Each structure stands twice: as structure tokens, then as C-alpha cells.
Amino acid sequence: MEISKRKIHKKQSFKDWLISAITYVVFAIFAFICIYPFYYIFINTISSNKLSEKGAINFWPQQIHFQNYMDALKIPGLANAAMISIERTVIGTLFTVIATAFLGYMFTRDSLWHRKLWYRYVVITMYFNAGIIPWYLTMRNLHLTNNFWGYILPGIVSPFYIILTKTFVESIPIELQQAAEIDGAGTLRVFTSIILPVIKPIMATVAIFTAVGQWNAFQDTLLLMTDEKLYSLQFILYQYINQASSLKTLINSTSNGASVAQSLATVQTATSIRMTVTIIVVAPILLIYPIFQRYFVKGMMIGAVKG
Numbered sequence: 001m002e003i004s005k006r007k008i009h010k011k012q013s014f015k016d017w018l019i020s021a022i023t024y025v026v027f028a029i030f031a032f033i034c035i036y037p038f039y040y041i042f043i044n045t046i047s048s049n050k051l052s053e054k055g056a057i058n059f060w061p062q063q064i065h066f067q068n069y070m071d072a073l074k075i076p077g078l079a080n081a082a083m084i085s086i087e088r089t090v091i092g093t094l095f096t097v098i099a100t101a102f103l104g105y106m107f108t109r110d111s112l113w114h115r116k117l118w119y120r121y122v123v124i125t126m127y128f129n130a131g132i133i134p135w136y137l138t139m140r141n142l143h144l145t146n147n148f149w150g151y152i153l154p155g156i157v158s159p160f161y162i163i164l165t166k167t168f169v170e171s172i173p174i175e176l177q178q179a180a181e182i183d184g185a186g187t188l189r190v191f192t193s194i195i196l197p198v199i200k201p202i203m204a205t206v207a208i209f210t211a212v213g214q215w216n217a218f219q220d221t222l223l224l225m226t227d228e229k230l231y232s233l234q235f236i237l238y239q240y241i242n243q244a245s246s247l248k249t250l251i252n253s254t255s256n257g258a259s260v261a262q263s264l265a266t267v268q269t270a271t272s273i274r275m276t277v278t279i280i281v282v283a284p285i286l287l288i289y290p291i292f293q294r295y296f297v298k299g300m301m302i303g304a305v306k307g
Contacts, residue, residue, distance in 0.1 A: 041275045049272040068276040085233035088151040092214040097207050099156045104165025105195050126159040136223055150224045161206045168202040215285045237281045
């Protein structure tokens with residue numbers, strides 16, 4: 001006997017409708033608060049610089065142009081700083097993810113010598129540190145000042161990421177590892193063939209956090225680097241935000257016939273410099289989220305809650 005399947009539509013009460021409406025409104029307001037600052041900066045970079053300087057651009061761009069972005073390419077050292085930021089983000093993220101995955105796995109193995117001792121030794125560094133001066137002296141003694149690896153090595157071992165990864169690995173059935181070990185697989189073989197394919201969600205989560213941290217970092221450049229060839233993009237942004245007034249003069253003077261040919265709408269101002277460089281620095285890291293988004297929620301939920 002055939003039973004026809006019918007969709008049952010439950011009538012929504014006024015109370016349920018009101019709660020749903022309030023929820024949508026609250027989240028819409030929250031989303032607007034998060035998105036508007038980026039939107040505001042962007043529309044000011046493509047609008048008349050004269051109007052932007054006066055604060056007249058709030059919701060809609062006016063006298064649209066893209067001269068600011070073309071002029072930004074003339075900023076000295078910007079291209080090299082972008083390459084440094086890209087390199088430190090890619091290499092630093094790769095090294096941190098691999099180290100975090102391996103240590104997170106090893107701290108779940110009873111065969112690791114004094115496993116609990118080493119795990120506690122790593123975790124305790126989350127709560128105590130010696131401060132900036134001892135850290136700088138250590139980096140200098142390790143010859144990591146004016147050295148690209150000064151960006152990479154200090155961040156490879158992160159206690160917080162290791163805790164997330166360890167918790168995630170503990171949620172994997174132990175029978176998978178035991179079956180591989182019975183077949184003769186060693187520690188590295190189990191890690192590469194069994195663990196790595198399963199922990200992709202938490203690895204993607206760690207990759208997002210690490211990439212954002214590496215891309216946004218500028219304090220290590222401020223403390224460790226005096227060679228301009230090793231300046232990161234964020235440090236350049238930090239400098240140019242503080243020196244925007246003098247930088248606008250430099251860009252306007254290097255533009256061909258700026259004083260005559262350029263209209264008042266495209267002549268650089270301190271505000272246009274700050275906002276344009278901000279968009280250039282922020283935009284690339286925003287592209288990472290869509291790539292790893294499908295892993296992000298799953299990795300955070302499983303990695304943060306045991307069971």
C-alpha cells in the first residue's frame with residue numbers, strides 16, 4: 001500500500017513569529033555594525049578625496065574614481081612589504097599547522113615519554129611569560145633580529161592551538177590507530193595516514209587563526225627589524241597612518257603634472273592615504289575565510305568540546 005508523503009506545515013504562532021522577527025532584526029543590526037566600517041572605508045577610497053576629507057561621504061560614494069589605488073602603488077616599499085607579509089603568512093601558517101597537528105597528536109599517545117609533563121610544560125606558557133625585554137634579548141641571542149625567520153620560529157608552537165588539536169584528536173575512535181598499529185604502522189605512518197585526513201577541520205581552524213595573526217602582526221617588525229627590506233605590510237601601514245600628511249605630499253609630487261592635470265577630486269589627502277592603504281592591507285586576508293569556512297565551525301565545535 002502506497003502512503004503518500006505530505007509535508008506537514010505547522011502553523012506558526014504569533015509568539016514564534018515575533019521571536020523570529022526580533023532575532024533577524026538583532027542579527028541584521030549586528031551584521032551591519034560589523035560590515036559598515038569596511039564599507040565606509042572603501043567608499044571613501046573611491047569617492048572624491050576633497051569630499052572625503054570633509055567627512056561628507058557616509059553611505060554612498062560620490063564622484064567615483066580609482067586613482068587612489070593607482071597612486072598607492074607609488075608608495076615606496078609597499079610592494080616589497082606586501083611580499084614579506086605574504087611570505088610570512090604562508091610559511092608561518094604552514095609550519096604552525098604542521099607542528100600543532102603533530103604535537104596535538106603526540107600528546108594523546110601514552111607511549112610518549114613523560115607525556116603529561118611536556119604537555120603541562122607547553123600549556124603553562126599560556127599564562128606566564130618573561131616580558132618584552134627578555135624576549136627581545138633571547139631573539140637577539142638567537143640571531144633572529146633582522147632575520148626573516150624571526151617572524152616564523154617564535155609562533156610555531158602555540159599552546160592554545162595544541163589544546164584544540166589535542167581535544168580534536170581525542171574525539172577520534174582509538175580503534176583506528178590500534179588497527180593501523182596492528183598492521184605494522186609506526187607513529188609517523190599513523191599520523192600521516194590516519195590522523196591527518198581526519199583532523200582537517202581543526203587544521204583549517206588553526207590555519208585561519210594563524211594566517212590572520214601573521215598577516216596582522218606588526219609589533220615583531222617594530223622590535224626586531226631595522227632593515228627596511230624586512231618590513232611587513234602592517235608595519236608600513238602603521239608608519240603611513242602616522243605619516244599620512246607627509247606621504248600625501250610625496251605622492252602628489254610624484255604624480256605627473258599633479259598640480260595642474262589632477263582634479264581636486266583625486267589629489268591625495270591624509271584621509272585618502274590612510275583609508276586606501278587600510279583597504280589594501282585588509283582585503284587579502286578576507287579572502288582566506290571563504291576558502292576555509294566549511295571547516296571552521298566544525299573544527300571549533302569538535303576541538304573545543306571533548307566527547
